[in-house]
Amino acid sequence: MVTNPQRHDERPSGPEEGDLQVALDALADPVRRSIIRQLAARPEWSISCGSFDLPVSKATSSHHFAVLREAGLLEQREDGTRRFNRLRRPEFDARFPGLLDVVLQDG
Amino acid sequence: MVTNPQRHDERPSGPEEGDLQVALDALADPVRRSIIRQLAARPEWSISCGSFDLPVSKATSSHHFAVLREAGLLEQREDGTRRFNRLRRPEFDARFPGLLDVVLQDG
DNA sequence: GGTATTGTTAGACGTAGGTCGAACATGGTA
DNA sequence: TACCATGTTCGACCTACGTCTAACAATACC
Numbered sequence: 001m002v003t004n005p006q007r008h009d010e011r012p013s014g015p016e017e018g019d020l021q022v023a024l025d026a027l028a029d030p031v032r033r034s035i036i037r038q039l040a041a042r043p044e045w046s047i048s049c050g051s052f053d054l055p056v057s058k059a060t061s062s063h064h065f066a067v068l069r070e071a072g073l074l075e076q077r078e079d080g081t082r083r084f085n086r087l088r089r090p091e092f093d094a095r096f097p098g099l100l101d102v103v104l105q106d107g
Numbered sequence: 108m109v110t111n112p113q114r115h116d117e118r119p120s121g122p123e124e125g126d127l128q129v130a131l132d133a134l135a136d137p138v139r140r141s142i143i144r145q146l147a148a149r150p151e152w153s154i155s156c157g158s159f160d161l162p163v164s165k166a167t168s169s170h171h172f173a174v175l176r177e178a179g180l181l182e183q184r185e186d187g188t189r190r191f192n193r194l195r196r197p198e199f200d201a202r203f204p205g206l207l208d209v210v211l212q213d214g
Numbered sequence: 215g216g217t218a219t220t221g222t223t224a225g226a227c228g229t230a231g232g233t234c235g236a237a238c239a240t241g242g243t244a
Numbered sequence: 245t246a247c248c249a250t251g252t253t254c255g256a257c258c259t260a261c262g263t264c265t266a267a268c269a270a271t272a273c274c
Contacts, residue, residue, distance in 0.1 A: 056263070099209045156251065189251085
């Protein structure tokens, strides 16, 4: 793994600002790929973080959501105590054509 | 990173036997991506391991070549004390379409 | 106010893996 | 034979990061 020299904003930064290292690191984890696949299988903004089927604690989940956010793969919207999610598919595809497809087709 | 449940042969196994986890782990390292890019920029079987421009020791290089081999990205052929290399591009593209292109276009 | 739900943060822990030097193996060459 | 070039393997070290529990924050609901 690699120390990433790029800054990681809290705000969802566009994938156009993310680099390949960050993207690959994000996609190299099976839990995060599971999140992405569950996200792609449902309408946008339809799933809150807690309603994903994941084999880890909610603290670990929160960590993975943050990594996906910072890689430009995920956008979150707050609604009360919940955060609803959207896969930033077109933005990510524009930056790394074909990369997300590989992950989604493999699932 | 993830403990890979798949067996890793010494002989170059076809990418069709490799899984996505192994492929992404292999591509997530910058030294290995550098190897892949240098390989793609020259004719097949034209570069021996020692003639790559890499910022690591030869022991570390040997490790990275093994990882690429086991991920189905690299094929090696012995000639005397040297090992000449070939990027298994068509095989890997057939297994994971678009994945290698992302890495090569980014460089 | 009090409680429940949802998610983040802090701190600690364990492990996978990237790194190195040194030793070793093998084949070419003087 | 001796020597050199090329790669691998071994053992050790170190760091990044995935993981957890516990505590905290914020909102919803009674």
